[in-house]
Amino acid sequence: MLYINVQELFAVFLILCFAAPGLSSATISFNVMNYGAVGDGKTDDSAAFLKAWKAVCQTGSGIPILIIPAGKTFLLKPVTFSGPCKPSHIYVRGVTCKGPTALTFYRCNGLVVKGLRHTNSQRNHITISGCNGAKISNLHISAPSDSPNTDGIDIASSTNIRISNSFIGTGDDCIAISSGSSNINISGIDCGPGHGISIGALGVHGEQDTVEEVHVRNCTFKATMNGVRIKTWQGGSGYARKITFEKIKFVNTGNPIVIDQYYCPSGGCQNETTTFKISDVSYNLITGTSSTEKVINFSCDKNVGCNNIVLDHVYVTASVAGKMAYAYCYNAQGRLSHTKPSVKCLLS
Ligand SMILES: *[C@@H]1O[C@H](CO)[C@@H](O)[C@H](O)[C@H]1NC(C)=O
Ligand SMILES: *[C@@H]1O[C@H](CO)[C@@H](O)[C@H](O)[C@H]1NC(C)=O
Ligand SMILES: *[C@@H]1O[C@H](CO)[C@@H](O)[C@H](O)[C@H]1NC(C)=O
Ligand SMILES: *[C@@H]1O[C@H](CO)[C@@H](O)[C@H](O)[C@H]1NC(C)=O
Numbered sequence: 381m382l383y384i385n386v387q388e389l390f391a392v393f394l395i396l397c398f399a400a401p402g403l404s405s406a407t408i409s410f411n412v413m414n415y416g417a418v419g420d421g422k423t424d425d426s427a428a429f430l431k432a433w434k435a436v437c438q439t440g441s442g443i444p445i446l447i448i449p450a451g452k453t454f455l456l457k458p459v460t461f462s463g464p465c466k467p468s469h470i471y472v473r474g475v476t477c478k479g480p481t482a483l484t485f486y487r488c489n490g491l492v493v494k495g496l497r498h499t500n501s502q503r504n505h506i507t508i509s510g511c512n513g514a515k516i517s518n519l520h521i522s523a524p525s526d527s528p529n530t531d532g533i534d535i536a537s538s539t540n541i542r543i544s545n546s547f548i549g550t551g552d553d554c555i556a557i558s559s560g561s562s563n564i565n566i567s568g569i570d571c572g573p574g575h576g577i578s579i580g581a582l583g584v585h586g587e588q589d590t591v592e593e594v595h596v597r598n599c600t601f602k603a604t605m606n607g608v609r610i611k612t613w614q615g616g617s618g619y620a621r622k623i624t625f626e627k628i629k630f631v632n633t634g635n636p637i638v639i640d641q642y643y644c645p646s647g648g649c650q651n652e653t654t655t656f657k658i659s660d661v662s663y664n665l666i667t668g669t670s671s672t673e674k675v676i677n678f679s680c681d682k683n684v685g686c687n688n689i690v691l692d693h694v695y696v697t698a699s700v701a702g703k704m705a706y707a708y709c710y711n712a713q714g715r716l717s718h719t720k721p722s723v724k725c726l727l728s
Pocket of ligand 2: 545546567568569570598599600
């Protein structure tokens with residue numbers, strides 16, 4: 381499933397870890413060079429980075445700062461920076477990466493990631509898993525549009541996450557949110573190429589999954605395969621609720637607005653007893669053009685249905701002249717105003 385093409389990786393890392401607010405103390409520097417990093421672009425520096433991270437993570441007092449010097453080339457395998465860490469705040473700043481970069485932040489609280497630049501990564505770029513309280517901004521992530529498994533940012537089992545003002549152009553989802561995530565705010569994302577922003581797919585193999593309070597605002601989708609999607613497999617349980625999409629612009633986007641409770645990318649799935657509930661999803665102030673005629677697709681489970689789906693000021697047209705934009709709707713309940721194309725099952 382993962383395609384790793386080892387290329388040169390150039391990294392300028394500056395990782396600052398702050399002690400709990402209120403604890404005033406001196407800073408302590410941890411330079412990766414002192415943990416065995418070579419930085420010649422040929423030696424695998426992953427172990428040295430992990431050693432340095434461990435030292436930072438275990439700093440009991442003071443403000444630990446992990447320094448990765450600029451002007452050197454570090455070859456890294458996909459790296460997982462694991463918590464829990466003693467400092468309650470961790471600051472990652474100014475990383476420039478090239479090649480098969482995959483940074484995973486696992487169980488990190490109070491994480492701040494700023495100004496990373498990932499180019500041509502061959503797999504998922506940044507994974508935030510089991511974290512509480514992360515602020516991610518000013519990222520520039522790009523991968524070829526035909527590269528598989530190159531999600532820009534994956535968020536799993538995390539709460540209180542803010543992702544803002546970033547460019548993400550990849551061969552897969554720009555941002556994917558999976559189970560156990562709540563209070564996720566996404567804004568100012570310029571997405572494309574890629575598969576858009578996804579919640580799910582949830583409820584695979586009958587799993588119970590939950591996602592709530594996801595707010596996506598001020599985002600642009602340029603020539604992406606999909607826009608904003610909520611996807612669930614048949615047979616699952618749990619919920620996806622309290623989700624808002626606001627001030628979204630589509631530019632020649634395929635499948636701009638999708639709720640799909642029959643997710644089955646490789647086909648051949650059976651309908652199964654599903655109790656997964658999608659509710660309280662709103663789409664406000666959405667405009668733009670679609671490369672597909674079906675611009676809205678609400679395919680809700682035939683027994684459970686979707687509830688309180690609300691559209692207000694949603695205007696999406698077909699980007700190809702002469703094509704008519706339309707909406708498909710199955711078993712969704714809610715309301716709409718100032719919306720074109722109209723969505724039949726939300727009218728009654
Ligand atoms: C997300 O935005 C809402 C307001 O729209 C705010 O109440 C909430 O605290 C924000 N959460 C984060 C993690 O930024
Ligand atoms: C909207 O997003 C763009 C980036 O796409 C950013 O430059 C701009 O400041 C954002 N506007 C607001 C009001 O947040
Ligand atoms: C599953 O249910 C949907 C909605 O009733 C229906 O359109 C679809 O054909 C069914 N799929 C299978 C494989 O039975
Ligand atoms: C959307 O709607 C159609 C019904 O026209 C359905 O068969 C299709 O597979 C749906 N799902 C997606 C994700 O497009």
